[in-house]
Amino acid sequence: MRQRGLTALALAAAVAVAGVGCTAERHWGGSSAKAGSGQAKVGLVTKTDTNPYFVELRNSAAAAAKANGAEFSALAGQFDGDNDGQVRAIENLMQQGVNTILITPSSSTGVLKAIKDARDAGVLVIALDTATDPPDAVDATFATDNFAAGEQQGAYVRAALAGADPKLLMVDGTAGASVDTQRHGGFLKGIGLKDGAPEIKGRTNANGDQSLAQQGMENLLQRTTDLNAVYSMNEPMGRGANAALKARGLTGQLVIGSIDGGCEGVQNVHDGRLAVTVMQFPRKMAEQGVLAAVDYARTGKKPTGFVNTGSTTITDKPMPGVPSKDTAWGLENCWGGTK
Structure with missing residues (x-):
């Protein structure tokens, strides 16, 4: 990790958070720049x-910061669910003198005290991608409507089953995270089921990780292989589930859905590893977050509320009643916003 111009205090803080894993585009020392300073x-x-x-998300935020004359630094947890690592990252950024923090919280509640401390110190805090609970724990949220994205995936899977009753396995993300809860609930609404329904043959949590998803799916398949649908909360987990299913020779009988819309995920749809994915637009989230930070630094004006950055269903096998784009469009637009 490159460090530039750190004060002794900031250097000590950076060492303290080294265990959380971090990527720094730029660092600074000194006290927080006040709103209105420019x-x-x-x-x-x-x-x-x-x-x-x-x-x-990080690369887009860094590019937007550079284009708008903002200084920028990026830190991260070691894994999805690393609340302590994110708390230390927030503390480190405050010591570096930020006036805006953009955060994708690993848990909707796990970093609330650190966020409150930052806001009390005059720092603008914007959630990207993942809402906090309560939502007003941050100044604003720029994100996908994750319930709607899950509902889009569920509606497609239901239509693709062509009237057959679902026999479903669910690969969820991190328990308690708002993104996981919203996508899971949206999917069930879209496919027409409720939690605990007998059509749900099993579920596993994989914390957004491909390897954990493969292991979890392998465990589920020891109970039953009489399946026709798989929900995955994100594309890495969809790939992990596909690998386990492929090893059992089961992929031909299944409709596998996911959410993210990265270029690799769209290619997975094109290649038949996923039947559908729902694209979201992290570049929009990052760019809009940085622009809000620049405006706050210049004017002191804070954004408020939830800003939906949109989602689009991507498949090469369109279904009646389910609006979608094909993978050619998806590969042109993956994660970058529509053109």
């Missing part, structure tokens, strides 16, 4: 620095 100093805290989705 100089935006933006810190980003993501769930991890390895998941391709969060890599895109």
Whole structure:
């Protein structure tokens, strides 16, 4: 990790958070720049620095900061669910002198005290991708409507089953995280089921990780292989589930759905590893978050409320009544917003 111009205090803090894993685009020392000073100093805290989705979010935020003359630094937890790592990252960014923190909280509640401390110190805090609970724990949220994205996936899977009753396995993310809860609930609404329904043959939590999803799916398949549908909360977990199913020769009988819309995920749909994915637009989230930070630094004006950055169903096998785009469109637009 490159460090530039750190004060002794900030250097000590950086050493303290080294265990959480971090990517720093730029660092600074000194006290927090006040709102209205004109100089935006933006810190980003993501769930991890390895998941391709969060890599895109970080790279887009860094590019937007550079284009708008803002200083930028990015830190992350070691894994999805690393609340302590995110708390240390927030503390580190405050010591660096940020006036805005953009965060994708690993847990909807796990970092609330650190966020409150930042806001009490005059730092603008914007949630990207993942809402806090309560939502007004941050100044604003720029994110996908994750319930709607889950509902889109569920509606497609239901239509693709062509009238057959679902025999469903669910690969969820991190228990308690708002994204996981919203996508899970939206999917069940879209497919027309409720939690605990007998059509749900099993579920596993995989914390957004491909390897954990493969292991979890392998365990579920020891109970039953009489299946026709799989829900996955994100594309890495969809790939993990597919690998386990492929090893059992089961992929031909299944409709596998996911959410993210990364270029690799769209290619997975094109290649038949996933039947459908729901694309979201992290570049929009990052760019809008940085622009809000720049405006706050110049004027002191804070954004408020929830800003939906949109989602689009991607498949090469369109279903009646389910609006979608094909993978050619998806590969052109993956994660970057519509053109």
